[in-house]
Amino acid sequence: MVTEELSARRPDVQSIEWPWRTERLELRPIVESDVEAMYALRSDPQVQWFCGGPAMSRGDAQRRVALNVSRMQPDSDEPGIALAVIDPSDGRMWGDALIGLKPSQAVGMHPTAEWEGVIGYTLQRAKWGAGWGTEVADALLRIAFERLGLRRVRADVFAGNVASERLLRRLGMRLEGRTVQAVLGEDGTWWDDLHLAMLREEWPTRTVDPQ
Ligand SMILES: CC(C)(COP(=O)(O)OP(=O)(O)OC[C@H]1O[C@@H](n2cnc3c(N)ncnc32)[C@H](O)[C@@H]1OP(=O)(O)O)[C@@H](O)C(=O)NCCC(=O)NCCS
Structure with a gap:
């Protein structure tokens, strides 16, 4: 639960201008009318397979979109930026993306004024x-560090998700840890969970693997 006091200090999600443009893509907040695209995706x-849940029904997609939309609200208990990935050449939503936000903790689990994603x-x-x-x-890392000023950004990836682990490492995220046999996977074996992260001070000098 995010307290009222911290809520006032939460990263200013509303100040970002959308769409966020990259070389080939656009990102914009997910809206109610994205349900069909979300269903097609998920x-x-x-x-x-590696997203931690089974294939979604249309109802699941509807609930996910509703949750995503609510996360952008200034009073959300689960604050975050939930985005649609758009190909500007056809205007279609080909993916989704998220920066979940929470206050950093001090010893004893007291929230601090810093936020992480x-x-x-x-x-x-x-x-x-x-x-x-x-x-x-x-783009998510840019938004997190350059627009929201987050102290730290983390990504959790199941060990078999080579494409995801590889792209995060390419962007300069460090492997911080591994939870061995974290969850029972869809294939009936126990999957490890990898934890990659980057700190705000590492962002300007990150080493981006060009390969
Ligand atoms: C993870 C995901 C977003 C990657 O997207 P993508 O556009 O294919 O990724 P990119 O093309 O930018 O980069 C993937 C990298 O992994 C490599 N790669 C992809 N599949 C691979 C595989 N099976 N084995 C080894 N390397 C692989 C690619 O070669 C590329 O590395 P390179 O650019 O150095 O050659 C996409 O696979 C996806 O949506 N997966 C399902 C959802 C998911 O797993 N999300 C992440 C949860 S943590």
């Missing part, structure tokens, strides 16, 4: 392997 079991992104299979994931994650 009803694919292969897309959902956790990022996530998902693309339709038709768009995999063309650098879009890297472009989206790079």
Whole structure:
């Protein structure tokens, strides 16, 4: 639960101008009318495989969109920026992305005035392997550090999700830890969870692997 006092200091999500443009893509907040696109994206079991849940029904997609929309509200208990990934050439939503926000904690779990984020992104299979994931994650890090001034950004990736781990490392995120056998995967084996992160002071001097 985010207290009223901290709420006043929460990162100024509303001040960002949308769409956020990258070289090839646009990001804009998810809106109610994105339900069909969300369903098309997340009803694919292969897309959902490493996302921590089964293929979504239309009702699941509707609930996810509603939650995403509410996260942008200034009084949300689960603050964040939930974005649609748009290809400007056809205007279609080909993916979604998220920066979840929470206050950093002091010893004893007291909230501080600093905030941190956790990022996530998902693309339709038709768009995999063309650098879009890297472009989206790079945009999320830019928004997190340059616009919201977050102290730290984290990403959690299941160990078999090579594409996601690779793109995060390419963007300069460090492997901080690994939870061994964190969850029972869809294939019936226990999956490790990798924790990658970057601090605000690391962002300007990050090493981006060009390969
Ligand atoms: C993860 C995801 C966003 C990656 O998107 P993408 O556009 O394919 O990623 P990119 O093309 O930018 O980069 C992926 C990198 O991984 C590499 N890669 C992709 N699949 C791979 C595989 N099976 N084995 C090894 N490397 C792989 C690519 O070669 C590329 O690296 P390179 O640019 O150094 O060659 C996409 O696969 C996806 O939406 N997956 C489902 C949802 C998901 O897993 N989200 C992340 C949860 S943590």
